[in-house]
Amino acid sequence: MxxxxxxxxxxxxxxxxxxxxxxxxxxxxxxxxxxxxxxxxxxxxxxxxxxxxxxxxxxxxxxxxxxxxxxxxxxxxxxxxxxxxxxxxxxxxxxxxxxxxxxxxxxxxxxxxxxxxxxxxxxxxxxxxxxxxxxxxxxxxxxxxxxxxxxxxxxxxxxxWARPRAVGTPAEARLIRSSVDRPDYVDAYRVDLLPGLPRDPAAWTGVLRDAFPVLARDDGELLMDVNTAGLTARASILVDDRHVTLSTAVKTDSPRARAYWGVVKLVHPVMARTMLRRAHRALALAAPSAGERAQAQSPAPERS
Known part of the structure; x- marks a missing residue:
């Protein structure tokens, strides 16, 4: 001891x-x-x-x-x-x-x-x-x-740095829930929305490094088209009062898509968690400190 x-x-x-x-x-x-x-x-x-x-x-x-x-x-x-x-x-x-x-x-x-x-x-x-x-x-x-x-x-x-937690697709993530008819695969990962982090889901699109087109936005959720190799795939970023959730929905529309997804889905959970964790930490380090936020809200009086 x-x-x-x-x-x-x-x-x-x-x-x-x-x-x-x-x-x-x-x-x-x-x-x-x-x-x-x-x-x-x-x-x-x-x-x-x-x-x-x-x-x-x-x-x-x-x-x-x-x-x-x-x-x-x-x-x-x-x-x-x-x-x-x-x-x-x-x-x-x-x-x-x-x-x-x-x-x-x-x-x-x-x-x-x-x-x-x-x-x-x-x-x-x-x-x-x-x-x-x-x-x-x-x-x-x-x-x-x-x-x-x-x-x-x-x-x-x-x-x-905290690792994202696996969760069910949130009920509030209405855009992704309605974006793919009878998906073959869904997942969602969540991190805490710490004080000072951006509440605009557009600020979190760096989670996905490629410039995927934004299809829709509604009530704190942003939906992106992540189609590739014949897949119908969507990704959603939902920001609520306590969390940021990255959700994915995938439908395999052809034998080629099924073969491709059969390989990709083995690494997809690791990739999704890693990208969300990296974005979470990068935004946290770039955000104003608690003292800077307090100073901006109520500047200290000038001292003689």
Whole structure:
């Protein structure tokens, strides 16, 4: 067993009350500081308060202490490999400055020791510094030295990015459901619509690298013609309040089409998941940060 203590802190040129107000919005729909969509969003089962339970990505925790405007503590459940807590505090340094501090203390056991040293610590350190960047953007109007990702963090981020889940064709995907009569094959894959990601399905057409023609668009869904080698094939991108879903419907109209699809369908699920995952990550990395979104909505007042 190894004891870990990891501390980050930064002085922010903004009143503690302004920064504390940002802290109070953690996990809310308009959370201005948690660094999503580049990282999985923080979700709690209720508004920020003692007893709230949730996490981000695979990391689980629950709120065990909360002092509005100044402190929140999250304890991790026992047996998860990192038994301990995270704590984020805001302390005034006069009327116009404050110190933000994040402390992680935990006990790491077994394979978790290696995982912490090689993976988790690097991702954790980068994420916390991005939280601080967002606080500066939202409260002080900008950040002087934003965190830079190391090549190792970029690789880890790519490897650990969430993979699309297989689902049934959504009932809301009316265009693709009516586009192919009695299809021989259908599938659908889904990713989370993280805060800051585009809600216009046209922004997601990069999922399919070829320039397939758009046949129709309706109520958050875009339908594309992906016919090839005698197949009647359609692909649909549906964006709803929580997800982006890529659906496919295929009909084999001839012996040539059946022979072609018999081979392609073996790799199609892997290709569809890979393309959706690649587009999901690329759009997340290109999107404005939470702090930039908050700054755009409510610019910080000019300081004398």
């Amino acid at each position: 190894t004891a870990v203590r990891n501390v980050h802190e930064r002085v922010i040129d903004a009143p503690a009350a302004a920064v504390g107000a940002l802290l109070d919005r953690l996990s809310a729909a308009d959370d201005p500081i948690f660094p999503t969509p580049a990282w999985p969003r923080m979700r709690l089962d209720r508004p920020l308060a003692v007893g709230a339970d949730g996490g981000h990505g695979r990391i689980r925790y629950h709120v065990t202490a909360y002092e509005p405007g100044s402190r929140v503590r999250f304890d991790t459940p026992p047996g998860g490999g990192l038994d301990g807590y995270h704590e984020l505090t805001v302390a005034p340094l006069g009327a116009e400055r404050c110190r933000v501090r994040h402390v992680l203390e935990c006990e790491v056991r077994g394979a978790g020791i290696l995982q912490w040293g090689l993976v988790i610590r690097h991702l954790h350190d980068t994420m916390i510094e991005e939280i601080f960047d967002n606080i500066e953007r939202a409260a002080a109007g900008g950040v002087a030295r934003p965190v830079r990702w190391s090549p190792w963090v970029r690789l880890l981020h790519r490897l650990t």
